[in-house]
Amino acid sequence: MSEPYDDESFRDTIGTLDKDGNRKFIFPKKPHGRFYSYRKYVSYLLLAILIANPFIKVNGNQFMMFNVLERRFNIFGFPFWPQDFYLFVIIMLIGVAFLLLFTVVFGRIFCGWICPQTIFLELVFRRIEYWIDGDRGAQIRLNKQKWDAEKIRKRVTKWVIFFMISFLIANVFLAYLISSDKLFQMVEDGPALHLSNFISLLIFTGVFYFVFVWFREQVCIIACPYGRLQGVLLDNKSINVAYDFVRGEKEEGRAKFKKNEDRATTGKGDCIDCNQCVNVCPMGIDIRNGTQLECTNCTACIDECDTIMESVNLPKGLIRYATEDEIVKKEPFKFTARMKGYTAVLVILIGMLIGMLFLRNDVEATILRLPGQLFEHKGDKISNVYTYKVINKTIKDFNEVNFKIMNPKGTIRNVGGSNVMISREGTSQGTLFIEIDQALLDGDKTKVTIGVYNGNELLETATTNFLGPRTFN
Numbered sequence: 001m002s003e004p005y006d007d008e009s010f011r012d013t014i015g016t017l018d019k020d021g022n023r024k025f026i027f028p029k030k031p032h033g034r035f036y037s038y039r040k041y042v043s044y045l046l047l048a049i050l051i052a053n054p055f056i057k058v059n060g061n062q063f064m065m066f067n068v069l070e071r072r073f074n075i076f077g078f079p080f081w082p083q084d085f086y087l088f089v090i091i092m093l094i095g096v097a098f099l100l101l102f103t104v105v106f107g108r109i110f111c112g113w114i115c116p117q118t119i120f121l122e123l124v125f126r127r128i129e130y131w132i133d134g135d136r137g138a139q140i141r142l143n144k145q146k147w148d149a150e151k152i153r154k155r156v157t158k159w160v161i162f163f164m165i166s167f168l169i170a171n172v173f174l175a176y177l178i179s180s181d182k183l184f185q186m187v188e189d190g191p192a193l194h195l196s197n198f199i200s201l202l203i204f205t206g207v208f209y210f211v212f213v214w215f216r217e218q219v220c221i222i223a224c225p226y227g228r229l230q231g232v233l234l235d236n237k238s239i240n241v242a243y244d245f246v247r248g249e250k251e252e253g254r255a256k257f258k259k260n261e262d263r264a265t266t267g268k269g270d271c272i273d274c275n276q277c278v279n280v281c282p283m284g285i286d287i288r289n290g291t292q293l294e295c296t297n298c299t300a301c302i303d304e305c306d307t308i309m310e311s312v313n314l315p316k317g318l319i320r321y322a323t324e325d326e327i328v329k330k331e332p333f334k335f336t337a338r339m340k341g342y343t344a345v346l347v348i349l350i351g352m353l354i355g356m357l358f359l360r361n362d363v364e365a366t367i368l369r370l371p372g373q374l375f376e377h378k379g380d381k382i383s384n385v386y387t388y389k390v391i392n393k394t395i396k397d398f399n400e401v402n403f404k405i406m407n408p409k410g411t412i413r414n415v416g417g418s419n420v421m422i423s424r425e426g427t428s429q430g431t432l433f434i435e436i437d438q439a440l441l442d443g444d445k446t447k448v449t450i451g452v453y454n455g456n457e458l459l460e461t462a463t464t465n466f467l468g469p470r471t472f473n
Contacts, residue, residue: 014221014294015284026217027143028126029136029280033303042113043123050116054175060395060424066176072425078357079393079425083364087356094349099226101342103233105335107240111226111296117211117219118296120169122282125162125212132158136279162213163205170204217283220296227293234291236324237336241297243277243288243319244327254288257312270314277301277319287319363398363459364391365452367432375467381435382468389429390452390460392422398454403432406449406461410436436466444470 018024056063058077065074073080073088080088102110111118132154133139145151175183178197191198211219220227234240248254248271255263257272271288278286280301283294287301305319325331367388376383392398401420403412414420415431422428434448445465452460 015281015286016217016221016294024284025143026282026284027136027139028282028284028300029276029304030130031280031298031300031303033306035299035303039113039299040123043119046114046116046119047124051172054172054180062179062181064176065179067178069177081364081391081393083391084360084393087353087360090349090353090356094346094353097342097346097349100233101339101346103230104235104238104339104342107234107238107291108227108230108295108297109239111220112241112298115296117224118298121212121216122298124165126282128161128165129158132161159213163209166208166212167201167205169208170201173204173208174201217294220283221294227296231293235338237334237339239321239323239333240291241287241295241299241302241319242322242324242327243271243290244317244322245288245290246327248288248318263314270309270318272308272312272314274308276304276308280304361460362392362394363452364393365389365450365460365462367450367462367464369465369467370431375469378435380438382438382441382466383433383435384466386432386434386464387429388432388462389427390420390422391427392425395424397424398422398459400453400455401428401459402453402455404451404453405434405436406451408436408440408446408448410434410440410448412450434466436468438468441466441468444468 016024016026053064054062061077061079062074063077065072067073071082075088075091099110129139133142142151142154171183174197177200182194182197186194186197248269250263250269251267253269254271254273255268257274261268263270277288278284280303281287282298282300283296285292285294287295299321302319302321306316309316309318323331323333326333365388367386370385370387373385388403390401399419399421401422402418403414405412411434413433413435415433420428420430434450436446436448440446445467448464448466450462450464451458452462
């Protein structure tokens, strides 16, 4: 956003550092207002979804699972195996494209309304902090207070509750990674029998506790790359939480409120310089300085400014969702060519994903010639040896898996027996011998199509090369 002042010294530091460069803890004023109420509804709905996701089953599959170690992923109940990694990549690209489009249009609304870090910090941990320590003034006094019985009691109570919530979040996070079934198994069997998972649980608990007790808003400023990315994506057409400096400054600039003063005739701006937008900001910034890296578009400053404007009988909306062109040029929001381009990319990617999901097989078979082995003559027939691997991506057991040559005619023999059992979400591998009459071969290399059946039900087809003697014309 354009700056109403030439003084840009605020860009030389961040709101969480003091003049000496040391960490300055933020004690934001407790927010209230219509946007904060909306955020609470959205946040608690998203929290319920986040917590429920790993414990919901769809056709026997966990609704959401990201088992990186075993390379198994479930998204909306659809299982994805390493062989489906291309689908996972498409889904990630869709997520990136959607985030880019969302940012170009609506700014950092994701950070303020959807990001788990913001939701947990502002709508869970800080609300508990307000309940135990009090509002901004009480928290500042408690921070400066010596370690007497009151401070120890409040600190210990808060830290214990924070640890319990961090432990709960870590359990949910672990359910996403190892599956809820294994998490329940660990609880039932005890930590001693699942030591590696239990250690992971304690590590996650420690990380979440550290983030939400001490690191806090530094995650958004230091660790998260999205804040820096948004500076590239935003332009004058993007909707942001913005201070209307044209109205707030006018000809004479901002000034303290005086009762019965007609600010329209004095040329003073509507901003009464109360500093409440700074006090309520969880990042410790001044929104009147324009769009900044630290701003998460949490709307706390909008609610606070509207309350102040209402109390002094001035119009609301001095801080609001707006584009720079709307503030400076009074132009309404327009869907620009860049936005249309991102939308087109997003639609194409979604179309590709839908098509690939329809083409995806529930059973995947790979049949390859055994390396280093030549063909063998058996009378008029030629024999080749193969290895196979069949992956069952479904939640059904296949008890009568067998192989049949579909083209050309021939016989196939499984070393492990005619029928193979493949359990749900399991794999089976073994060795096959294929014999084909030499007269049916197309030379030294013939394409062979093999059907994988469960009983008489065709599950999958696979093609491989069949070697035979070279023919000379």
